[in-house]
Amino acid sequence: MNRPILLVSGGEACATYLLALGDRLRSAGFPVEPATPADAVDIVRGKAQAGEAPELVLIDAATGHVGVLARMLRAACASAHLMFVCRDAQISSLRLELQRTPMIGAYWSIGAVGDPALERLIREAVHGTRRRLKLRTTLDKANSLLQAPRPADGLAYRRLLMSEHYLESFLSQSSDAIVALDHRSTILYSNASAAALFAMEGAAMPGLHASALPCWTPGFAQYLDQVAGGARFQSAEFDCDIGGRTLPIEIVFSRVADETGSFLGTTLVVRDITTRRIAQNRLIAHQADLEQLVTERTEALRATEVALRQSQKLEAIGKLTGGVAHDFNNILQVIASNLEMLQAESRDNPLTLSRLQKAIASVDRGAKLSSQLLSFARRQPLQPVPTNLGRIVRDMDDLLRRALGESIDVETIVGGGLWITMVDRNQLENVILNMAINARDAMQSEGRLTIELGNAMLDDAYVDALADVPAGQYVLLAISDTGSGMTSETMERVFEPFFTTKPEGEGTGLGLSMVYGFVKQSGGHIRIYSEVGHGTTFKIYLPRVHANEALIDDVRRAPVSGGSETVLVVEDDLTLQGTVVEMLNGLGYKTLKASDGESALTILNSGLHIDLLFTDVVMPGKVKSTELARQAKLIQPGIEILFTSGYTQNAIVHGGRLDPGVELISKPYRRDDLARKIGHLLANKRQAATLQRVLEGKPVLSVEAHAAPARRILVVEDNPDALDMLCELLRMLGQDVHGASSGEQAIRLLATETFHVLLTDVGLPGMSGIDLAIQARHSQPALKVIFASGYGAIDELDFETASLPKPYDLADLQRVLEIGERPT
Numbered sequence: 001m002n003r004p005i006l007l008v009s010g011g012e013a014c015a016t017y018l019l020a021l022g023d024r025l026r027s028a029g030f031p032v033e034p035a036t037p038a039d040a041v042d043i044v045r046g047k048a049q050a051g052e053a054p055e056l057v058l059i060d061a062a063t064g065h066v067g068v069l070a071r072m073l074r075a076a077c078a079s080a081h082l083m084f085v086c087r088d089a090q091i092s093s094l095r096l097e098l099q100r101t102p103m104i105g106a107y108w109s110i111g112a113v114g115d116p117a118l119e120r121l122i123r124e125a126v127h128g129t130r131r132r133l134k135l136r137t138t139l140d141k142a143n144s145l146l147q148a149p150r151p152a153d154g155l156a157y158r159r160l161l162m163s164e165h166y167l168e169s170f171l172s173q174s175s176d177a178i179v180a181l182d183h184r185s186t187i188l189y190s191n192a193s194a195a196a197l198f199a200m201e202g203a204a205m206p207g208l209h210a211s212a213l214p215c216w217t218p219g220f221a222q223y224l225d226q227v228a229g230g231a232r233f234q235s236a237e238f239d240c241d242i243g244g245r246t247l248p249i250e251i252v253f254s255r256v257a258d259e260t261g262s263f264l265g266t267t268l269v270v271r272d273i274t275t276r277r278i279a280q281n282r283l284i285a286h287q288a289d290l291e292q293l294v295t296e297r298t299e300a301l302r303a304t305e306v307a308l309r310q311s312q313k314l315e316a317i318g319k320l321t322g323g324v325a326h327d328f329n330n331i332l333q334v335i336a337s338n339l340e341m342l343q344a345e346s347r348d349n350p351l352t353l354s355r356l357q358k359a360i361a362s363v364d365r366g367a368k369l370s371s372q373l374l375s376f377a378r379r380q381p382l383q384p385v386p387t388n389l390g391r392i393v394r395d396m397d398d399l400l401r402r403a404l405g406e407s408i409d410v411e412t413i414v415g416g417g418l419w420i421t422m423v424d425r426n427q428l429e430n431v432i433l434n435m436a437i438n439a440r441d442a443m444q445s446e447g448r449l450t451i452e453l454g455n456a457m458l459d460d461a462y463v464d465a466l467a468d469v470p471a472g473q474y475v476l477l478a479i480s481d482t483g484s485g486m487t488s489e490t491m492e493r494v495f496e497p498f499f500t501t502k503p504e505g506e507g508t509g510l511g512l513s514m515v516y517g518f519v520k521q522s523g524g525h526i527r528i529y530s531e532v533g534h535g536t537t538f539k540i541y542l543p544r545v546h547a548n549e550a551l552i553d554d555v556r557r558a559p560v561s562g563g564s565e566t567v568l569v570v571e572d573d574l575t576l577q578g579t580v581v582e583m584l585n586g587l588g589y590k591t592l593k594a595s596d597g598e599s600a601l602t603i604l605n606s607g608l609h610i611d612l613l614f615t616d617v618v619m620p621g622k623v624k625s626t627e628l629a630r631q632a633k634l635i636q637p638g639i640e641i642l643f644t645s646g647y648t649q650n651a652i653v654h655g656g657r658l659d660p661g662v663e664l665i666s667k668p669y670r671r672d673d674l675a676r677k678i679g680h681l682l683a684n685k686r687q688a689a690t691l692q693r694v695l696e697g698k699p700v701l702s703v704e705a706h707a708a709p710a711r712r713i714l715v716v717e718d719n720p721d722a723l724d725m726l727c728e729l730l731r732m733l734g735q736d737v738h739g740a741s742s743g744e745q746a747i748r749l750l751a752t753e754t755f756h757v758l759l760t761d762v763g764l765p766g767m768s769g770i771d772l773a774i775q776a777r778h779s780q781p782a783l784k785v786i787f788a789s790g791y792g793a794i795d796e797l798d799f800e801t802a803s804l805p806k807p808y809d810l811a812d813l814q815r816v817l818e819i820g821e822r823p824t
Contacts, residue, residue, distance in 0.1 A: 003052055004031045005126070006080075008040045008069075009060040017113050018060055018085060024119065030126070037063045045076035053077045055129040056122065061086035061094055061110075067101035074104045079133055081125040082108040085118070092287055106235050107132075135176065135269065177270035180256075183263050185210040185224055197249070197270060199242050214240040215249060215270070227253045227266050237273065248277040332668035336363045337579040340671045341586070363668065383664075384422045384522065386547040389453050389475055390414040392428055400436050400449075407446045415454035420549055421475040421542040423522055431515050435479050435538060438512065442483030442536065452478040456541060458525070469525045474541035481537075486530040494528065515540075548763050562587030562675060565611035565682055569593045570600045570628065572620050580614070587675050597623025604635045611638075611682060617645035617664075640681040644669070711756035711817075712736045716746045716772060717788070718764050726759070726788075729813055743767030750776050757817075759786045759804070773797065786816060 007022045009015045022032040033054075035043050040057070047053050057073055059066065061084045070082055082104070086094050091110055098108060109125065111118045171178055177194035181187060187208050195202030198214050210216060210224065215238045223236055231253075240247045254267040339360050346352040393412055400410055432451070439449050456476040463469045486494065495516040515538075519526045523543050530536035567589045571577035574595065581591045592610065594600035597619050604610065613632050619625045629641045643664045665677050713735050717723040723739050730737045738753070740746040743764050749755075758776050762769040773785045777799055786802045804816050 003055045004033045004047070005122075006033055006035050006040065006044060006054040006057045008035050008037055008057060008063065010037045010063040015060060015062075018058065021058075021118070025122065028119075030122075037065075037069060040069070041072045041076050044073055044080065048077040054080050055126045055133075056081045056083060058122070059084045061090065066094065067097050067104075070098065070101055070104045070108065078105070079129060079136075080107075081129050083111055083122065083125055084108070085111045085113060088112050092290065095283075131176070135174065177268075179205075179210075179213070179268040179270065180265060181210055181224070181268065182265040183228065185266070187212075188265065194270060197242075197272060198240070214242050215251065220251075223251075223253055224266060227255045228263050231255070248273050250276075332363055334573075334576050334579050336360065336668045337576075337583050337671065339363065341582065344586075383426075384424045386420045386545055386549050387423050387425055387428075388418060388420060388549045389423075389428075389477060389542075390418050391549075392425060393432070393451055393453060396429060396432060399433065403433060404436060404440050404449060405445055408440060408443060409448045411448065411450045413450065413452040413454075415452075417455070418453055419455050419473065419475050419544040420547055422545045422547075423542055424518075427518055431518055431540075432477075432479070434515060435512075439479065439481035439483060439536070442485075443481050444483070447482040447535075450478075450480040452476075452480070454478075455544075458541060466525065468520075469541075473544040474524070475544055477540040477542065479538045479540075480535060482535045485532040485534050485536055486528070487532055491528050491530055495526075548765070548768050561679055562589060563679065563682055564588055564590065566590045566592065566609060567612045567614055567678070568600060568603060568610045570595075570597070570613065570615035570619070570625075572596060572616065583671055583674065584614075584678075587671075587678075589678075596621040597625065597628040600628055601631060601635075604632055610636055611685065612640040612642060612678060614642050614644065614678070617643050638685065640685050642677065642681060710734050710736060712738070712754065713757040713759055714738050714740065714746060714749060714755045716740045716743065716758070716760035716764065716769065718742060718761065726813075730759075733814055733817065735817070743769065743772035746772055747775060750779055754780060755783060757784045757786060759788060761788050770797070773801070 005022075005025060007018060009018045019034075022034065025032050033043075040059075044054060044057065054077065057077075057080050059069065059073075059082060063069070066084060070084075073080070073082060084094060084098070091112060095110055098104065098110075107129070109121065111121055115121075171189075172191045174191055175193055177197040178189075178191045179187060179194050180189040187205050187210065190202060190205040192202060194200075195205060200213075205212075210220075213220075217238060219236070220238060235250060235252050237248060237250050240249055250271045250273045252269040254269070256264045256267060258264055339356055343353060343356045343360070346356060393414070397410070397412065404410060436449060443449075454476050456474045458469065458471055458474055460471050463471045494512055496513065516526060519540055519542070525541040527539045527541075528536065529539070567584055569577060569580050569584070569591055571580060571593075572595050577593055577595065581593055584591050592603055592608065594603055598621055600613070600615070601623060604613075610632075613629065615625050615628060617625050619628070623631075625643065629643075632639050632641065641663065643662065644667055645664070663677070663681060665674060669677075713730055715723060715726050715730065715737060717726060717739070718741055720741065723741060727737045727739045738749060738755070740749055743760075744767055746758075746760070747767075758773060760769040760772055764772070769787060773787070774797070776783055777785065784802070785799070786804055788804045802816055804812060
């Protein structure tokens, strides 16, 4: 009759799982009885005393105090197999605890919740217990028979012979190897399994000394001595060299004594534990891997903590820097504006003009220092747009050659099919120029500077050790020099603010810090490769974007002009406010002024027409600058908004980038820069007014020039309102106009109709305006091409084109159509 399996459950973690497991075992024919940790020991003890000791005790490890429970269960029943069930993550700690628990014997194991092999392991444990009990019973009987005197009764003697025959059959057919030794360690008996295991001749084994066994070692001899001295049921593991291979075995030593306790010999039960050893080795390897993983995760956590502390430090420095920069830039703005106005008044005094120019240069250096501090702290407001870096580098060629001098060769390499990246063009130009000047100093004004552009893929293996760099596609900008190179110590500190290898007074130590801050703020990655005496390479990776290049107005090159519109200046620094008002008045603008948002709203609500609101970002009072701008748009819908600040905080900048549609001029700014910026915004305002009049069917300003000859013109513009306006303006000039909203639609029209002029925007969805022009000229070689662009002329094509700068009006359209048959 099968003895019961006792299921001890009480923890919440796997109690439900164990109950379901018990049901499956019952279905398989195993008697399963439930118990709680509180009554398990008493139940086991009672069943053991009644001769019904359980073959297996299945224990929920979540019950707690498993070591104490295991020790008590083993004391109550020496034969039962104890199996503990827990989650995978608990196996290592539970095994360590049980290994350190004394007096629980060798018959215990650990199973994992949800392991498909668990039921098989339970069956094997039950069968193992049955085999041990059966063997123990047989050995006890054999020992009793060996010790009993020979009976005089013939019938009893025949029965003894029969029982000995039965015992011999049982032992010979046992799957365990069994060897009996006398008190001198001479082999008295060995079964067939022992002969097979040790690869020995079975008939020749009796009479041999135990040292002839392949498992004989000094340790084996010590175990025999301990058993002879009174130790019982000791287990040990040995490695046997059998037939040229190392075989792991387990031996159970049993002491045989007579009725007086005198030592008669030792019984050995030997098992091949190769499978168990493999499992143990795998477990050890798993534990080693787990420990390695824990070590790696701990190191990664430590690195993350270091990066977090560094980030917190930079954040603190950034906040301090921002506050200082705001006040510092206001002061610089007042100084710069007054110096420029004095410069205009002192053109007839060369000495005074020279002094003013030196003072203005010092203001520029102060402004650059403030900008570098903000870039390092990632507080510089960026205006990123989809950009082809090849165009930026090519446009900087003359500037770089002038900055580096004739003794430094400059080589530019641009890979084919260069991807587009999102970047602030002005700031990128500053980065390239700054790094080129650093390279010049490292080369001592003689050598070669190489600027290389290409596409790059950063894979998971590369970014695995980088905390804030995702894998993916990047545009690579590499700048290499043939200078003195850097030591490893210098490379570790090169991006630290105020760190410099130059002599005192020759550098601020903020140049490369600014580069690092800009790259990180742009979502990119920068890496240094350098060798002392062989030069340095900086590699900047900027994320690829799937967008067409944005060709925008570069107002820095626009002519300086004023206007007659009305500008409302909102500035709480009264000195700066007065300076800005005087500067704008000098440009011809009518000005109104306010010191806070509440006062500005009062003026806006007064009914006075205001063309442009020029406001500081950081404003005192309840009405913040962003709220002022929002309400200004509601009160006077056509008003333009221009922000200014030396430190934007988070009012109009989020994620290091200006909010969409926001226009900003950073302090300190030059008079000419302000004039260009305001002129650009007011020109946009005039163009929007013209568009509105066209859409409403109202007449626009007449054009004094003669109308251009009528031609068939194909206009390509993806903005529907802009397309309608442009077509209407061209019809007013007497042109035969056809419109298309995409390059693909234009190609279809070109395939069926002939046109004299193609007037296209550059930044179109799908096919760009440049690609459209190339295909259009291929199909109609006489076609004249005009790009409506804010970027300027497109000069990389092999045919002549004209440019219609945005914003434009009716006169601009007529002018570009009239300048010969091929306007420039």
